[in-house]
Amino acid sequence: MNVQPSTFGNMRPNRFASLAVAAYLGLALIMGSFLGCQGCKSPAQTAYVVGQTSTITIEAAMSLWNEYVGNKHPGVEVEQKVKNGYDNYRKADIALLTAGKAMLEAQNADDAVKKTAAQTAWHQAEAALTASSGQLIGLLRDLGVKL
Numbered sequence: 001m002n003v004q005p006s007t008f009g010n011m012r013p014n015r016f017a018s019l020a021v022a023a024y025l026g027l028a029l030i031m032g033s034f035l036g037c038q039g040c041k042s043p044a045q046t047a048y049v050v051g052q053t054s055t056i057t058i059e060a061a062m063s064l065w066n067e068y069v070g071n072k073h074p075g076v077e078v079e080q081k082v083k084n085g086y087d088n089y090r091k092a093d094i095a096l097l098t099a100g101k102a103m104l105e106a107q108n109a110d111d112a113v114k115k116t117a118a119q120t121a122w123h124q125a126e127a128a129l130t131a132s133s134g135q136l137i138g139l140l141r142d143l144g145v146k147l
Helices: 015-034 043-072 076-107 112-142
Strands: none
Touching: 043 076, 043 112, 076 112
């Protein structure tokens, strides 16, 4: 019996497809949170899901950036721009998780002002994370990284 080797073992994963799926999932989760899915989960759970989805998308993009740097050597100034963009994203990610924790704590309080302030902080942090993710992805695309 003549058995031919499988070609599947030699296939490399399609990084573009993986990044596209992660980006679409991230967008769907973020949009779902804007459309009221927050009532379905606790603020801490929602913060975790939104934060993790953004993290998956950005980490995949940064992996592609790492390959780009190895192949194209864009220079220190360009690398610093990307580092600054990534640092802004990380600050927004941490702010979202912090706001989720504060919102969870405010739910257990009887203070309506504290609840409103926590919800406002949550929405601002969520918007900042979405903006910083988009800015970083846009910067990478502008630099020629194939996302």
